[in-house]
Amino acid sequence: MPKNRPLLMVLAWLIPVAIALLAAPYVVGPFHTLTLMYGLVFGIGVLGFNLLLGYTGLLSFGHSAYFGAGAYTVAFMVKYFKIASMELFLAGSVLVSVVISLVFGIVCVRYTRIFFGILTLALSQVLWSLAFKFFWVTGGTDGLRVPTPSLLGMSPGTDKMEFLAFQYYYYVLAVFAVCVAVMWVIVHSPFGKALQAIRDNETRAEFIGIRIRRFRLIAFVVSGAFAGLAGALWAPLNGLATPDILVWTFSGEIVFMAVLGGFHNFIGPIVGAMAFTYLKTYAVGLTVYWQLALGTVLVVLVLALPKGIMGLVELIVARLRRPR
């Protein structure tokens, strides 16, 4: 057996997926390209979220705050500083979400389990209520418009659909690839292993000299930064930053995506974000009672398939491999 077999295995499915993603705008048309893009954007956010849930064992019910902070940062930069550069948007959003997640994180990481969840939820609603009430700054429920940005200094063409489905798609795809690579490095670094040690046994981790609270805080901030980056990418795509993305039920959707894909798996959150985006797009298109449909899916999912889609895939692969 060759020594680098695991690497070959990864490449065996990574290359086809990469080719499919690269070819998508020319093959599937603008509707699917846009849906795919929403999936990629949420994928970045949920990947960040899962650093907390899957790797550190902390369930945040407040990630809408960091995602929304990213999106609103873009809207503010457009409205008050007349900036149009996407690179500056990304930098600004990451900076703002890092600051907010640092402040919130200092409070939240003192707790674990259910209290951590409630506290992240309550703090995220501070941002929501501010966005909702200071309507002369934030546009209230109408939200703020986000026009098409310039990418790498090149101003967008006049056809918005063309811009979103081609230039912006590849831009998002590139950022997505970088984010996945960075997250891969993080979870496989000594830092990532320390987080998993904390998740599996807090006391033992402390005994071998891991400073639990500091590690949790760093994980929290990294997680918030990913969510903020996703929010920044989402804002031009959606064209509007509204308080809807700050309400705690959106945090619930983020948790939903992670569990749908399988939070014990590295790529589970990405798969979950894709699956959820398609599920929601079709459910919303099909019926006004899409919440009913998604809620039922969620309940059935946690009852029957708690390890999510990737858990199911692993099960099937294991079955196939078993010698007959």
Added chain:
Amino acid sequence: MESLVIHGLNALLYSSVLFLIAGGLSLIYGVMRILNLAHGSLYAIGAYVTAWSIGAASAAGAPNALLFLLLPAGAVAAAAVGAALEPTLLRPFYRRPEEYQLLVTFGLLMIIEDCLHLIWGPNPLSAGKVYQLAGSVTIGTSRYPAYNLAVIAIGILSALALWAFIYRTRFGVVLRATSQNMRMALALGVNVNRIYIQAFTIGCLMAGLGGAIVVPGQSAVLGMGVEALVLAFVVVVIGGLGSLEGAFAGALIVGFLRETGIALFPEVELAVLYLIAAVVLLVRPAGLFGRA
């Protein structure tokens, strides 16, 4: 002075409803260690059922006295939904990690919200007739709706009833024992499944009652449950999750803070509430009345 009294009454009114919601949430958590994200939706069920039954009865020409008797309909409906949900959907989750408990109740929240939409449509439902029928009382030179006073009375009475029920009855003793040590209670022959279903039903009854008494004053609208839940969280975080005294004190604190906030600094009124909850958690992690 007079306006202070009216502000005080408004704060008490708000606290009464909050106590009913948060008390139920806290009771359920205290006994079953499950945080029910769909709890606000049960409050919404109470509001919708009461508004609908009062509306239907008054359209059918029922006497006015009957309309008042229909108020508890929402509470009964919410209790019935709770009694049906606990054994079917929640029971499989007690032994599983709490992320799954939160997720299943989150799914339930989505389902209930849309069921309300499906049954009663997108328009607000009002039971304002009861509010008008109750008339008003004179305080100094201004008039105050008598119905609001009734809501305050209901809030205080239900707090007393609940206290008596939990600290002065045999059922209450068993309930507290189960809450403190479920395995020991089980070993001593307590039917824990039955206690769980009863506790969950009482919690839902309280939430439903909250919705039922709120609906004559304000309409039942979609999304009211989601909003109420976060406020109930603030109450239980301040008071201590799982403690009824905490829910009572927390509801009073939040009620008075909110009324002051609306009067003095309306823009940051909600933000201040959430921040206070965060500060209380920092200073006293288990809340004012919680046991860690």
